[in-house]
Amino acid sequence: MGLSSALASAVAGLRANQAALSITSANVANANTPGYVAQSVNQIEVASGGSGSSVLVTGVTRDIDQFIQGQLRTETGGAGYANQISNILGQLQSIYGTPGGTGTLESAYNNFTSAIQALQTNTTGLAAQTTALSAAQTLAQTINTTSQGIQTLRTNVNQDISNSVAQVNTDLKQIAAINTKLQSLSATDPSAATLQDQRDAAINDVSKYVDVKAVNSGVNGVNVFTTTGVQLVGDGQASQFNFSAAGTLSPTSLYNTDPTKSTVGTLTVTLPNGASLDAIANKVISSGQIAADITLRDQTLVQAQTQVDQLAATLSSSLSDQTTQGTAVNPSASLSGFTLDLSNVQPGNSINLTYTNNAGQQQQVQIVRVDDPKALPLANPPGASPQVIGVNFTGGITSVVSQLNAALGQTHLQFANSSGLLQVAANPADNVTVNSASTTTTVTSLTSGSPQLPFFTDSSSPYTGAITGAGSELTGFAQRIQVNPALLANPANVTVYSNSPPTPAGDTTRSDFIFSQLTSSTFSYSPQTGLGSTTAPFKGTIGNYIQQFISQQATAANSATQLQQGQSVVVSTLQQKFNTTSEVNIDSELSNLIALQNSYAANAHVMSVVQSMMQTLMQVQL
Incomplete structure (x- = not known):
């Protein structure tokens, strides 16, 4: 090796040392900087002149494990x-x-039940009557407050979606902007590493809200996708999430895949190519905080509202509903069944049928009065028990008969107008038997002569469970339930159920009825409460129902806490693994510094020797 080659190698070595020292200095200075990834210099051996070798700095490497980084982002979304x-x-x-x-x-x-029980032993005492009504008011107000609390939570998560979307959009724009900057830098530019740290931090932040995966593209570029494959960043452009908040939510504020029917905030995403997707309907987001908020707003908390609505409805109906059995049709060789008086059937009230089909199976049918054509036909899940049929009564008995024959004709049941009464019958030759038929109607008077009474009302109107095109009266009833104002004005009607003839003093008929309905009568509850199923609805007393859904909620909350704690451990473990390779290790950096000092000294010594030799050669020539 000639002196010039040796000198060139030494100079190249010093330059490489200078670059490495600069990186080591940056690593040490940023040891505690969040998101900073340790860097190292890329060096390659190159030929120097005709013989020997030198070193060339080709860029900076970030010490990062991309596989663990991808896992960490996935689990961060889960967390x-x-x-x-x-x-x-x-x-x-x-x-x-x-x-x-x-x-x-x-x-x-x-x-409330205790107050009613006390009333049974003192039916005429004003104190006992007012105590019972006060307890009823407290119960109604507690239901009101519970419903309002649920809607406050829905409103809060709806606002959280708005805040999260704003942050995600900011991050996506930053990622796209950094991609653009990196495209103008060579792969060997040391400043690229700093930009990549900033980009990773933005992607990590997005992963808290939306499930994402990053894919390298071209020189220093990264494309970002959701795990469902929707592109969020690509070719220097970012997708844009758009959220239209609906303000304060109420029980009737519900999501619908039809934007014209949805009454909650809608979430769409505009892709880099200009296309727009309904992010909820297309399940664009499957994990992260935004996905949790959507699930809570549109499912979990809606179910919670249904639970308290069902409580309010059952509480009201159990005391006001009166079931009247049909009158048996005189058996004949060709027809047998029942006649029913429909004069007291109000919207939301029902006709209840039980029959044995030609396969020997007992079937139940609930015919509900629904006078709004926009609400028909009623949704009737396969296998639901009872089968629910909606019928419009506004056309009179003839129309009712026609609708029922059309809806249930295949069952071999026959409906007819029998002197203004509804007749339901079957031909024994078809091996079909009508076992029972009844109507369930809402008593609206406090002194109807029966123990039933409208104890609780929908604001000041009787609750019947009416269904219209705008929805069911059940929805949001928990916010509106109250003790009947007429009952508060006349507490004696807690026990007095007839004025003509007068209710005998000390008569416990009504108080016994109320206590029995509250404590021992069994009711069926909608599967939408999260209890039971369409084929086997949950059945129990009102007390059983309250205990069941409160216990279910406690179990769900405990399970969610355990999941959150487990997910936190997973994220913490992955973060530690990631930090092992990416964080600055001061001991390693100091060791590198010593090696660089030795290398620097060696290269400097070579330069000194070359200088000395050149001076000697020049002196020889002289």
């Missing part, structure tokens, strides 16, 4: 989802109250 679910379910449990605790729905209900 964002689990954290939000746990947080909101914990708040919901606080609204419902701890099973068996005080100041809860359960305790308010128990206080």
Whole structure:
């Protein structure tokens, strides 16, 4: 090797040392900087002149494990989802109250039944009557408050979606902008590493809200997708999430895939190519905080609202509904069945049929009066028991008969107008038997002569469960239920059920009825409450129902907390693994610094020797 080659190698070595020292210095200075990834210099051996070799700095490498980074982002999305679910379910449990605790729905209900029980022994006492009504008011107000609390949570998560979307859009724009900057830099430019750190931080932030995966593209570029394959960043352009908040939500604020029918905030995403997708209908987001908020707003909390609505409806109907059995049709060789008086059937009231089909199976049918054509036909899931049929009564008995024959003709049941009464019958030759038929109607008078009464009302109107094109009266009833104002004005009607003839003094008929309905009568509850199924609805007393859904909520909250804790451990473990390779190790950097100092000294010594030799050669020539 000639002196010039040796000198060139030494100079190249010093330059490489200078670059490495600069990187080591940056690593040490940023050891505690969040998101900073340790860097190292890329060096290659190159030929120097005709013989020997030198070193060339080709760029900077970020010490990062991309596989663990991808896993960490996936689990961060899962943690964002689990954290939000746990947080909101914990708040919901606080609204419902701890099973068996005080100041809860359960305790308010128990206080009401206790007050009614006391009334049985003192039916004429004003104090006992007012105490019962006061307990009823407390129960109604507790139901109101519970419903309002649920809607407040829905409004909060709806606002959280808005805030999260704004943050995600900011991050996506930053990622796209950094991609553009990196495209103008060579792969060997040391400043690229700093930009990549910033881009990774933005992608990590997005992963808290939306499930994402990053794919390298071209020189220093990254494309970002959701795990469902929707592109969020690509070719220097970013998708844009758009959220139209609906303000304060109410029980009737519900999501619908038809934007014209949806009454909650809609979430869409405009892709880099200009196309737009309904992010909810197309399930664009499957994890992260936004996905949790959507699930909570449109499913979990809607179900919670249904639970308290069902409680309010059952509480009201159990005391006001009167079931009247049909009158048997005189058996004949060709026809047998029942006649029913429909004069008191109001919208939401029902006709109840039980029959044995030609396969020997007993079937149940519930015929509901629905006078709004926009609400028909009623949704009737396969296998639902009872089968629910909606019928418009506004056309009179003839129209009712026609609708029923059209809806149930295949069952071999025959409907007819029998002197203004509805007749339901079957031909024994078809091996079909009508076992029972009845009507369930709402008593609207406090002194109808029967123990039933409209104890609780929908604001000041009787609750019948009417169904219209705008929805069911059941939806949001928990916010509107109250003790009948007419009953508050005349507390004696808690026990007095007839004025003509007068209810005998000390008569316990009504108080016995109320207590029995509240404590021992069994009712069926909608599968939409999360209890039971369409084929086997949950059945039990009102007290059983309250205990069941409060217990279910407590279990859900505990499960969510456990999931959140488990997910936190997974994220923490992955973060530690990621940090092992990506964080600055001061000991390693100091070791590198010593090696670089030695290398620097060696290269400097070579330059010194070459200088000395050149001076000697020049002196020889002289």
